[in-house]
Structure formats: structure tokens, C-alpha cells
Amino acid sequence: MVDIEKVIREVESLEKDAEKEYRELLRKLEDPKYADFRVLLLRMAIDTTLHKYIAEAMRKAYKEAIELVDEFGYTEEIELPEDAPRRQIKEGLVVIPGLPSIVLPSGEFMGSRIPPEEALRELLNLKLDNVVLPPEKKKEILKVAEELLKLEERMREKYSILEKKAIHPLIKAIAAESKNNEQQHMHVLQKTKEKIE
Incomplete structure (x- = not known):
């Protein structure tokens, strides 16, 4: 099985090394006659810096996801739904077992796509029907x-702005997928609210 944390650390380390190499090369090409090549290298150095911080963020998010699963995973019994994130990590099925890693009735992960509203509603009914909420906490x-x-809606709006304004495909993709993920969160919260009311 692949050690995901090790892979993420290796990516982060490689990006740091590449960034240093780009900087070193840029320092060596200060003569104006290399201007066109320097601009190209500079842009690649900027991309590499972005990749480095994305890898760092993935590493930190992975570490915190593991901590959350360890703290709130409740049990080691495989049948229990709350244990699915732990199982997904242990079996190497997902890197970070957030909402998109819920398995749909088709047997596939929800992924970054929001399923059609009816499918999402059905999925949430299945997931929330057996949820017991303490009456005194409702x-x-x-x-x-x-x-x-309210917070999810504001985040969705901000990611939408970033998606529209971003030129860099990584930033555009991160913003678009983050917006979709916030939309998923909103659907789940709305359904939870309906269950309580």
C-alpha cells in the first residue's frame, strides 16, 4: 500500500528543491540578453512556488484529517458508518476522507461533482434517516x-469570485472545486436543518 503522507512529503520536498534550482538559474541569467528566457523561467518558478504551498497545505490537511478521524472516529468496528473515513484512509482509498469521498449508490465516490439534486437528496436521506439527535440539543x-x-454560502460566493477572476488553471480548479464542495456542504446542512425542524 502507498504511504500517502510520505508521497505528499516527497512532493513538497521536490517542489522546494525545484524552486531553489529555478532561483539559482535565474540568478545566473541576469544579463539582459537572456530576458525572454528569464521571463519563462520566472513564470515556472512562480508555478513551482504555488505547487510547493499546495503540497504543504495537502500535508497539513492530511495530518489534521487523521487527527479528526482519531479523535471523532468513535470505534474500530467496520460496520459502523462513522468508521468509514478511518477505513478509507487505512485501505488507501482516499487521501482526505471529506464529503466528496462518500460512496454513492452507484458504488462510486461522490467526488468533486455534486450529484443531481434527487440523488443527493436520496443519499442524504439514507445517511440522515438513522441519525439520532438528542432532543435537548436540537x-x-x-x-x-x-x-x-450562512458561512458556507459566503465561502461559496468568494470561491465563485476567485474562479471567475483566476487565470492560473490550478487556482481556477481549486476555486471551482472548493465552490462545489461548499455547495455539497450547504445541501447537507439544509437537509440536517429540515430533519431538525
């Missing part, structure tokens, strides 16, 4: 869900 949970819905 008002508190509803209040938090409403606040989260």
Missing part, C-alpha cells in the same frame, strides 16, 4: 447549522 444544533449555512 435548538443548539439548529442554531449552529443555520450559522454554518
